[in-house]
Structure formats: structure tokens, C-alpha cells
Amino acid sequence: MSRRALLWTGLAVALLLAGLVSYYASSSPDGLEKVAGDQGFLDSAKDSATAGSPLADYGVAGVEDERASVGLAGVLGVIVTFVVAGGGFVLLARRRTRDG
Amino acid sequence: MHVPDGFIDVPTSAAFLGVAAVGVGVSLRGARRELDERTAPMAGLVAAFVFAVQMLNFPVAAGTSGHLLGGALAAILVGPYTAVLCVSVVLLVQGIFFADGGLTALGLNITNMALIAVPVAWLTFRLLRRVLPATRFGVLAATAVAAFVSVPASAVGFVVEYAIGGTTQVPLPTVLVAMGGVHLLIGIGEAVITTLTVGAVLAARPDLVYGARDLVPRLELRPAPANG
Numbered sequence: 001m002s003r004r005a006l007l008w009t010g011l012a013v014a015l016l017l018a019g020l021v022s023y024y025a026s027s028s029p030d031g032l033e034k035v036a037g038d039q040g041f042l043d044s045a046k047d048s049a050t051a052g053s054p055l056a057d058y059g060v061a062g063v064e065d066e067r068a069s070v071g072l073a074g075v076l077g078v079i080v081t082f083v084v085a086g087g088g089f090v091l092l093a094r095r096r097t098r099d100g
Numbered sequence: 101m102h103v104p105d106g107f108i109d110v111p112t113s114a115a116f117l118g119v120a121a122v123g124v125g126v127s128l129r130g131a132r133r134e135l136d137e138r139t140a141p142m143a144g145l146v147a148a149f150v151f152a153v154q155m156l157n158f159p160v161a162a163g164t165s166g167h168l169l170g171g172a173l174a175a176i177l178v179g180p181y182t183a184v185l186c187v188s189v190v191l192l193v194q195g196i197f198f199a200d201g202g203l204t205a206l207g208l209n210i211t212n213m214a215l216i217a218v219p220v221a222w223l224t225f226r227l228l229r230r231v232l233p234a235t236r237f238g239v240l241a242a243t244a245v246a247a248f249v250s251v252p253a254s255a256v257g258f259v260v261e262y263a264i265g266g267t268t269q270v271p272l273p274t275v276l277v278a279m280g281g282v283h284l285l286i287g288i289g290e291a292v293i294t295t296l297t298v299g300a301v302l303a304a305r306p307d308l309v310y311g312a313r314d315l316v317p318r319l320e321l322r323p324a325p326a327n328g
Contacts, residue, residue, distance in 0.1 A: 001304045001305055003138060003142070003305070003308070006142075006301075006304055007141055007142060007145055010142075010145045011145060011148065013152075014145070014148045014149045014151070014152040014153075015152070017153060017155070018151065018152035018155055021156060022152075022155040022156060025155060025156045025157040025165075025167075026157040026158055026159045026165035027157070027165075028159060028163050028165040029163070029164060029165065030101060030102075030157060030164070030165050030166055030167065031101060031166050031255070031279070031286050032102070032255075032258065032279070034163065034164040035275070035278040035279050035282060036107065038278060039270045039274060039275065039278060041107065041266075041267075041268035041270055044106045044107055044268050045104040045105065045106045046104065046105040046202070047199075048195070048199040048201075048202050048203055049105075049202075049203050050195065050196055050197070050198075050199045050203060051199045053196070053197055053198065053199055055197045055198050055199075056199035057198065057199060057200070058155060058198055070155075073198070074152065076197075077151050077152075077155075077193060077194075077198065078148045079148075080193055080197065081147050081151040081189060081190055081193050082145065082147065082148035083144075084147075084189055084192075084193065085143065085144040085146075085147035085185070085186060085189040085190075086140065086141050086143070086144020086145070086147070086148075088144075088189070089131070089135055089140035089141070089143045089144055089182070089185070090137065090140040090141065090144075092128065092131055092132055092140070093132070093135040093137045093139070094137065
């Protein structure tokens with residue numbers, strides 16, 4: 001498998017997972033949330049400064065259909081993460097090459 | 101595992117932002133040795149993949165779920181310094197756009213899921229690779245154990261932060277036992293997902309698995325036959 005093919009296959013898998021499979025993820029509290037609830041300190045959590053973000057809690061504001069909302073949020077997240085991380089790593093690698 | 105704002109007081113959170121900044125700075129230097137222009141897009145893919153799989157919470161016990169942390173996966177695929185950066189970018193994107201994990205808590209989350217999970221996974225992996233056979237099976241066995249231990253290690257990171265600056269007064273042994281117990285279970289999921297993913301890349305392109313480059317036979321340099 002070529003490097004390019006692996007890259008596109010991997011991206012496709014990530015988009016499928018975030019865009020379609022994520023709807024079926026467990027909505028139970030995660031480990032830390034559960035412990036905080038059981039031990040009575042969940043209420044000390046404060047809303048994030050970004051709680052009003054249009055993508056807050058993995059949904060797109062204004063998209064009513066829950067499947068579409070979480071799927072779209074997931075796809076956007078994968079793209080943003082790939083662009084930020086991939087772009088940063090390419091710059092970092094170039095700098096290394098130039099510095100010799 | 102994402103710590104929200106409010107669990108840990110502001111001075112402690114700020115101090116851990118400093119810890120995270122130093123850790124990311126060190127990793128930026130280290131990652132330059134791990135990356136080249138061909139592997140850099142792959143490392144971006146690893147970050148995007150970790151973001152995607154972190155959305156897939158799996159049930160672990162009655163009314164509790166867990167998700168991949170991804171530190172072990174990233175370290176084995178692209179190297180430990182690059183892995184710290186991958187997980188940090190994921191946490192930054194989640195905190196800014198998805199309100200997952202507090203912003204003042206970003207340093208706590210980077211510390212637990214990148215600066216603790218990655219080195220613990222990587223050192224465990226390296227240690228096991230030294231004693232296990234240099235085969236795909238050896239790599240995958242080391243991967244599974246490394247991924248497993250990284251999760252409770254990360255949870256202990258939270259307990260330490262809670263001990264330093266928790267805003268509530270739950271006895272530490274109680275927090276430690278509760279956090280450790282549930283994250284041992286989540287660690288099993290981490291091991292399964294990480295091993296399947298590393299196994300898939302190992303089957304397609306073993307030379308692109310940072311932690312298994314020694315399995316790929318090196319190109320031999322031989323003198324060209326006379327008269328070609």
C-alpha cells in the first residue's frame with residue numbers, strides 16, 4: 001500500500017467513525033464524570049468558557065436531527081484536527097530539513 | 101477523562117498550564133528528530149484519528165463509559181514526542197470548539213493524557229520489546245500492555261492534581277480507588293483499540309510504525325556487479 005493510499009484510507013476511516021459511528025457511542029458518563037458524581041463533586045464543575053461554541057458538546061447549533069448534528073460536528077473536528085496537526089508537523093519537519 | 105473547569109482550583113490549574121507548556125516545548129524539539137516531510141502528514145492523520153476515536157465512548161460498567169486516550173497509539177505509530185503533540189492538538193481542538201475539557205483545565209488534561217500517558221506507554225513498550233521476540237506478535241503484545249497501563253497512569257495524574265488543588269474535600273484514598281478501578285476497565289478498551297489499529301498499520305506498512313521500524317529489513321548495500 002502506498003503512503004498516499006494509507007493516508008487517504010486512514011482519513012476516510014476517521015471521517016466514518018466521527019461522522020457515522022459516533023452516533024452509536026455510549027452516552028453514559030465517562031470514568032471521571034462517574035467518579036465525580038458518585039463522590040459528590042460533580043457539581044463543582046463549571047461551564048467552559050467555550051460552552052456557547054456552535055459545536056459545543058459535539059453537536060452543530062441549529063441542526064435539529066441528532067444524527068446529523070453529531071456526525072457533522074465529528075467530521076468538522078476530524079478536518080480541523082488534521083489540518084492543524086498535519087500543517088504544524090509539516091512545518092516542523094521542513095524546519096528540521098532546512099536547519100540540516 | 102477530560103477534566104472540566106472547577107474540579108481543580110485556579111492556581112493549581114495555572115501551574116499545570118505551565119507544566120504543559122514546558123512539556124509541549126520539549127516535545128516540539130524532540131518531534132523534529134522523529135518527523136520528516138513524508139511522515140509529517142501521517143502524524144496529522146494520527147491526531148485526526150485520535151480525535152475521531154475519542155468520540156466513541158464504549159460502556160465499561162453499569163452506567164459508565166470510557167474512550168480511547170490515544171497516547172500509546174500515537175507514540176507507537178509516530179514516536180513519543182510527536183505523540184505528545186498529537187494528543188495536545190486534539191485536547192486543544194476539543195477544548196476550544198467542542199467545550200470538552202475546560203480551558204483553564206487544559207494544562208491538567210495535557211499533563212494527564214499527553215505528558216503522563218505517552219511516556220508511561222512508550223517506556224512500557226520499549227521495555228517489553230526488549231524482552232519479547234522481535235516479531236509482529238512481540239510488537240502487538242507490547243502495544244497491548246503499554247496501552248493498558250497508560251490509562252490508570254493518566255487517572256493517577258488526576259488524583260495527584262486533586263490532592264494539590266481539588267476544590268472539594270473527598271478523601272484521597274477514596275478518589276484514588278474509584279478513579280483507579282474504573283480506569284483499569286477503560287484500559288482494557290484502550291488496549292483492544294490500540295492493538296487493532298497498530299496491527300492494521302503493521303499489516304499495511306510496517307515501515308510506518310515508529311515502534312516497529314526494526315522489524316523491516318534494512319536495504320543492503322552491495323557492490324554493483326562488474327559490467328552491470
